[in-house]
Amino acid sequence: MPLILHDLEPLHWAVAGAGIALVTLALLSVTSHRLGVSTGFENVCALVVKAPYFGRDAIRGSNGWRLPLLGGLVLGGFLSAVLGGGWEPTWALGMFDTEIGWGPAGKLAWMFVGGLLIGFGTRLAGGCTSGHGIFGLSNLELPSLVSTVSFMAAGAVTTNLIYRVLV
Template identity: 90%
Template structure:
């Protein structure tokens, strides 16, 4: 099945999985650090906010590896878009526009509230989907299993509420 953007064929799932496993194991082997992105927000904030919370050694000490990881994620996404046929900012949100049809201000509000809820869930679970779903599950950690199942269930319920009940 082609990708939504540009009709390109996606890379095989097994190759993407092997790539994620390689990055996870390389990070663990090279720096003895766990893969996870949510703490990266704290790392970025520590660059500009001088609050004591962001000055903790746990945050400042991980800037050397987590900031390049985050930069690589952004750069990789950008390069993928450009090399895959071009990148262009847009307000188009596909099915959301068709089903709900809010204007730009409504979309910004929707994304802001969604971001708050994702941030709350990440803090409540003690980590993000990448940390729990990739690294925690590979270590057979029960809290990661509970968190990942909760993330997936919340996504399924939210999608069904929006596209089957509200619309």
């Protein structure tokens, strides 16, 4: 089945899985660190906010590799968009616009509140979907299984609530 954009043929899912496994194993074997993106955002906050929470050793000691990881994620996404047929910034949110239609201020508020909830959830769970879903599950950690199932269930419930009940 071709991708939605530009009718490109997708790679087999196993290729992406093998790539994620290689990155995870390389990170663990070379640096002895766990993969996870949410702590990287804490590193970014620590550069700006001088609260004691951001001064703890787990945050201060991981700037050397987490900040380049975040930069690589942004750069990789940008390059993928450009090389995949072009990139054009837009405020269009598809179904959100047609069904809810709050305008630019409403979209900004929606994204801000969503970001706060995601941040709260990742701190409550002790990590994000990449940390728990990729690294924690591969180590057969029960808290990661509970967190990943919770993330997926919350996403399914929220999507159904918004698009089947509210709209």
